[in-house]
Amino acid sequence: MSQVLVITSGKGGVGKTTTTANIGTGLALYKQRKVVMVDADIGLRNLDVVMGLENRIVYDLVDVTHGLCRLKQALIKDKRFENLYLLPAAQTKDKTAVTPEQMEKLCDELRKDFDYVLIDCPAGIEQGFKNAIAGADKAIIVTTPEVSAVRDADRIVGLLEASGFEEPKLLINRIRPDMVKRGDMMSIEDMIDILAIELLGVVPEDEKIVVSTNRGEPAVADETSRAGQAYRNITRRIEGEEVPLMTLQEVEPTFMDKLRMLFGIKTRTAKGEGAKWTF
C-alpha cells in the first residue's frame, strides 16, 4: 500500500529538503521502493538542486495541475537510482497557483504508481503549507536543537492535529553531541519532553551534507557519512523495521585534550569527532 508523507517544519533552513532527498533516495536505493519526491515549494524550488536534477526540468507541478502537460511528462527519472522520480516545483509562479484540492488529486494520482510519495513542504504555515499537507497521510516534522525551530515545530504539531493528522513523527536534525555533552545544546530527551511526539530519528551535524549538496548527490548513498548512516536508519524505520535509536560511546578526553581545552585550543573531542555516536 502506498504512502504519502509530508516533510514539514514551520521554520525554514532546518533541513526539510535535505531530509526529503535523503529519505527518498534511501527508500529507492536500499529498499527498492518506487518513490516520487514532490517539491511543493512553489516559487522557491530547491529539491531539484539538492538532487542534482536541475538541468532536466521541462514541466513542473503547476503545469500538471493546470493541465498543461500530463503527469508522466513532468516526472523526472533519476538515472542514478532505479525507481526514484522527482516532480519539481514551478519557479516563476507563487504558492497561490495551486489549491489544496488540486494537491490532493495529484497525490491520489501518484499513489497509483508509487510506493512512496514524499512531499517537501515550504517553510511557513500559510497557503504553501496547506497545499503540501492536503494530500498527505502522515507527517514528518523536522527540527533542529534551537529554541526557534522547536517552537515552530510545536506550532506545526498543533496545526497538523487540527487537520486530522495522527501521530506526526519527529526528526531532529543537525545535533552536535559535543555541544549536548557540554550542556550548550538541547538534547534529544529535552526536545521529546517538550514536544511530546514520537521520534523517528536523529541526524548529526555533518560537513558531508554540505559536500553532498554541493555535488547534488544525497549523503544517504555515502557509506562514510554519519548523517548518511542516520538517514539509512530512518529509511529502515519508515519501512517498519525496528532500528535502535542510538547508542552512545564517548571517547574520554585525554589529559592533553583537557589541557588544550583549558587554553581554549580546539581538540578532537571539542569538535565532536572523538565522540563515537551511532544514530
Added chain:
Amino acid sequence: MDFLKIFGREDISSKDIAKERLRLILVHDRANVSPKFLEMIKSQLINIISDYMEIEEDGMEIKLTRMKKDEDTTVPALVANIPIRRMKHLAKI
C-alpha cells in the same frame, strides 16, 4: 542549581535556559493567548475589583505561566499581582 554554585559555576547551562524559555513560550503559543487578550482580562478584572477595593492600576501585573500540579505535571496558570491601595468597606452586607 545550588550545588553548581558551590563549585564556582554560577551560570546555568545554556540548554537549560533554552528549555525553560521554550516551555514558557509554548504555554503562550498553545493557549493562543495574545497580549491584547491579557489586556482585556486585566481591564475587566480592574472593573470588578474596583467595586471592593482601590487598586494601583500601574503596579498591576497579569501573566500566563506554569504551575506544578503534582510531582511531574505542570499546568498553565494565570497569575495576577494586584497591589491594593485601600479597601472600600461598602461590601458589609
